Every structure is written in C-alpha cells, then in structure tokens.
Amino acid sequence: xxxxxVKSAGVALFISYSATMSVSCLAFAQTTLSSDWxxxxxxxxxxxxxxxxxxxxxxxxxxxxxxxxxxxxxxxGYEREGDGNNFNIGISQTIDLWxxxxxxxxxxxxxxxxxxxxxxxxxxxxxxxxxxxxxxxxLATDKSVLAFEQEQQLDILLKIxxxxxxxxxxxxxxxxxxxxxxxxxxxxxxxxxxxLTQAQADVNELLPDWRPDTQVYPEKxxxxxxxxxxxxxxxxxxxxxxxxxxxxxxxxxxxxxxLETKADPTIGLSAGKNADDNIVGxxxxxxxxxxxxxxxxxxxxxxxxxxxxxxxxxxxxxxKYLIQASTASLISNKKYLGRWQKLMQGRGESxxxxxxxxxxxxxxxxxxxxLALQQRAEGLYAGIELQAQFKLSxxxxxxxxxxxxxxxxxxx
Numbered sequence: 004x005x006x007x008x009v010k011s012a013g014v015a016l017f018i019s020y021s022a023t024m025s026v027s028c029l030a031f032a033q034t035t036l037s038s039d040w041x042x043x044x045x046x047x048x049x050x051x052x053x054x055x056x057x058x059x060x061x062x063x064x065x066x067x068x069x070x071x072x073x074x075x076x077x078x079x080g081y082e083r084e085g086d087g088n089n090f091n092i093g094i095s096q097t098i099d100l101w102x103x104x105x106x107x108x109x110x111x112x113x114x115x116x117x118x119x120x121x122x123x124x125x126x127x128x129x130x131x132x133x134x135x136x137x138x139x140x141x142l143a144t145d146k147s148v149l150a151f152e153q154e155q156q157l158d159i160l161l162k163i164x165x166x167x168x169x170x171x172x173x174x175x176x177x178x179x180x181x182x183x184x185x186x187x188x189x190x191x192x193x194x195x196x197x198x199l200t201q202a203q204a205d206v207n208e209l210l211p212d213w214r215p216d217t218q219v220y221p222e223k224x225x226x227x228x229x230x231x232x233x234x235x236x237x238x239x240x241x242x243x244x245x246x247x248x249x250x251x252x253x254x255x256x257x258x259x260x261x262l263e264t265k266a267d268p269t270i271g272l273s274a275g276k277n278a279d280d281n282i283v284g285x286x287x288x289x290x291x292x293x294x295x296x297x298x299x300x301x302x303x304x305x306x307x308x309x310x311x312x313x314x315x316x317x318x319x320x321x322x323k324y325l326i327q328a329s330t331a332s333l334i335s336n337k338k339y340l341g342r343w344q345k346l347m348q349g350r351g352e353s354x355x356x357x358x359x360x361x362x363x364x365x366x367x368x369x370x371x372x373x374l375a376l377q378q379r380a381e382g383l384y385a386g387i388e389l390q391a392q393f394k395l396s397x398x399x400x401x402x403x404x405x406x407x408x409x410x411x412x413x414x415x
Contacts, residue, residue, distance in 0.1 A: 036137070036218045038414040044210040045130050054125040061118035068111030072104050073097040073267070084278065091275025091282060098270060101262045110255045116248035123408075124241035130411065131402045133209040135395060137220040140206050142391035143199035146384065150192040153380055157185040164369065177369035184373050224394045225401065225410045230330055232404055237323055240405040246318040253304070253311035260304035264297045266290040322403070329400040336393040343386050 045051055073096065081090040161181045168178050206213050237243065271286035361372075401407040 058118045058122040065111035087278035093273025095271030106259045113252040120241040120245035136205040140202040143202040145387045236404045246315040250311040250315040253308040257304040257308040260301040329403045333396040333400045336396045340389045
C-alpha cells in the first residue's frame with residue numbers, strides 16, 4: 004500500500020494585473036526542500052545536538068549495567084609479636100547468588116530503547132517545527148505579495164479617480180473613499196510585513212543555513228494522498244515505545260529491588276605467616292537481613308512499576324485520539340482547499356478585469372467597486388490561508404502518526 008504521493012494538486016492564487024501569484028514568482032530563484040538538506044540542518048540545531056549527547060550519556064550508563072555487580076576485595080595485615088613478624092594477605096569476592104546482574108542488564112537494554120525513541124521523537128518534533136516555520140514564512144510571503152499588489156492597484160486607482168474628479172466625472176467622495184481604503188491597506192500591509200519578518204526569523208532559528216533564496220517548502224505539500232491510519236503506527240510511535248520501555252524499566256527495577264531483599268554471600272581466601280608457622284584461611288560471611296529486610300523499598304518500586312504501566316496506557320490513549328483528531332482536521336482542510344481551488348479556478352484575474360471595466364463604464368460606482376475589490380482580495384487571502392492550513396495539518400498528522408521522517412525522505 005502506498006501512503007505518500009508527490010502528485011497532489013497545488014493551489015493557484017490569482018491577483019490583479021498578474022496571472023498567478025506564488026512564492027516562486029519572487030525576484031529570486033528557489034530550490035524545493037530536499038530531504039538530505041533538511042536532515043543536515045536539523046542535526047546541526049543545538050537542541051538536537053544536546054538531545055543526541057543526552058542519548059549517548061544514557062548509552063554509556065547502559066554499558067555500565069552490563070558489568071559485574073561486585074569487585075573482589077584485597078586485604079592485608081601486619082603485626083609484630085615479640086621477636087616475630089606476623090603478616091597475612093587475603094582476597095574475597097561477593098557472589099551474585101541470585102543473578103541480579105541479569106536484571107541489571109535488562110534494565111540497561113530498556114534504557115537504551117527509551118533513549119533512542121526519545122531522541123527519534125525529538126528529531127521529528129524539531130523537523131515539524133522547521134516545516135511549520137517554512138509554511139508560515141510562505142504564508143506571510145504570499146500575503147505580502149498580495150498586499151503590495153493591492154497597494155499598487157489602489158495607488159493607480161487613486162490617480163485615476165483624482166483625474167476624473169478634476170475632469171468633473173466623479174465627485175470628491177469617490178477620491179475620499181479610495182484614500183480611506185488605501186490608508187487601511189497600508190496598515191494591513193505593515194502588519195503583514197511584521198509577520199513576514201518574524202516568520203523569517205523563526206525559520207532562521209530552526210534551520211541555521213536557510214536563506215529566502217534557498218530551500219522552500221514544496222508548493223504541493225508533502226504529498227499525503229491516503230489518510231488511512233495503519234494500526235501499527237500507533238504501537239510503533241516513538242512516544243508510545245518510549246513509554247512502554249519506561250514501564251519495562253520500572254518492572255525490572257522492582258524485580259531488582261525484590262532480589263535485594265536476598266543477601267549475597269562473600270567468600271575469601273587468605274594466607275600469611277605467624278612467627279615461623281604458615282597460615283592459610285577461608286572466610287565466609289552472609290549479611291543477615293533481620294533489622295532491615297528491604298521489603299518496604301521493594302514494595303515502593305513495585306508501586307512505581309504499576310504507575311509506569313498506567314502512564315504507558317495514558318500515552319497510548321492520548322496518541323490514539325491525537326491521531327483521530329489530526330486525521331479529521333487534515334481531511335477537512337483538504338476538502339475545503341479543493342473547494343476553494345475549484346471555485347476560484349480562472350476567476351481571480353477575470354474578476355478584477357470585469358470589476359474594473361464595469362467601474363470605467365459607470366455601471367459600478369466607486370464605493371461598490373472598492374467594496375468588491377476588498378471582497379475579492381479577502382477571497383484570495385482565504386485561499387492563501389487554506390493552503391497553509393492544509394500543509395500545517397499535513398505536517399501535524401504525519402508527526403502524530405509517527406511517519407514524518409518517512410514522508411520527508413520522499414523529498415527530492
């Protein structure tokens with residue numbers, strides 16, 4: 004079954020005095036986002052560098068858990084008794100009678116699983132943040148292009164109205180209405196420019212080497228064409244796997260705590276000399292867990308394991324409903340984007356020309372003309388936002404189902 008395709012339809016945004024508006028129409032050439040470039044940028048981000056080192060630290064700890072629990076002990080003694088010298092040397096070793104090391108090794112292995120899945124999800128999250136920033140930058144850029152086009156259009160209109168007013172074809176109200184509309188648009192353009200500046204800063208923070216003339220988010224998105232969720236995606240999600248491994252870690256810790264209620268014996272061998280006599284000795288010791296049997300600690304660890312299981316169930320449940328919600332959102336956004344595309348197909352440019360012609364012929368007064376231009380612009384803004392919203396929901400859906408890395412690998 005194929006879940007991803009790069010053949011999904013894009014969105015054409017029509018504006019006044021131009022056939023098509025998109026980010027690619029800007030003054031500089033741009034390259035579509037590539038998988039290798041994105042991975043390199045994400046791996047260079049300080050947050051990911053930190054997460055990787057924390058994962059490596061857990062790996063180092065896990066390696067230590069595979070070593071024996073007890074080291075041998077060396078003991079020596081010397082004394083002088085009259086004219087004789089007494090000395091001895093001995094070595095002792097505590098025996099892991101209950102095979103606690105095997106449990107310790109199991110704990111280390113599960114810690115590796117936790118650390119690797121947490122790092123995998125940290126990378127996916129950072130990648131989703133970077134893609135979101137790119138989408139928001141393109142959204143602000145498209146809005147900026149449209150706002151400047153509107154501004155240019157109203158500037159031309161204001162000059163035409165002023166000339167017609169001087170010729171006696173229009174009254175002063177028409178010029179005043181045009182001026183007021185232009186004033187409002189200048190405020191909106193300034194706000195959009197501020198959003199564009201912030202959006203560009205967000206991308207620069209997440210993608211160290213990015214520039215507006217380098218990698219851009221694909222116009223058609225990541226190409227999700229099938230929204231069927233595979234059941235395995237939930238159980239193999241990094242957050243779910245990490246929570247499950249944490250539960251197993253706590254179970255093993257509880258098992259280890261129970262073994263600690265059982266004492267391990269220590270056996271020693273010693274040799275020495277007492278005056279002229281050679282001495283050889285064997286020692287045996289066993290802790291007596293009488294005053295403290297360590298059962299309370301074992302009980303506490305078992306309760307923590309039960310809590311970890313509940314946390315795992317909660318994470319899986321939360322992820323399940325996140326997937327359901329994001330799937331519904333993605334389907335809805337794709338539906339309404341498709342409706343907007345069909346509705347606006349070929350109408351963006353023709354509607355502007357038609358309105359201008361009707362106004363010039365006098366069939367449309369200036370007030371209605373300006374209102375119609377504003378409504379037309381709002382329709383184009385809606386298309387820009389619908390396109391961005393679809394892409395954002397696509398990224399979120401892929402993150403929630405744990406398939407974002409799979410999808411980005413298909414980028415050229």
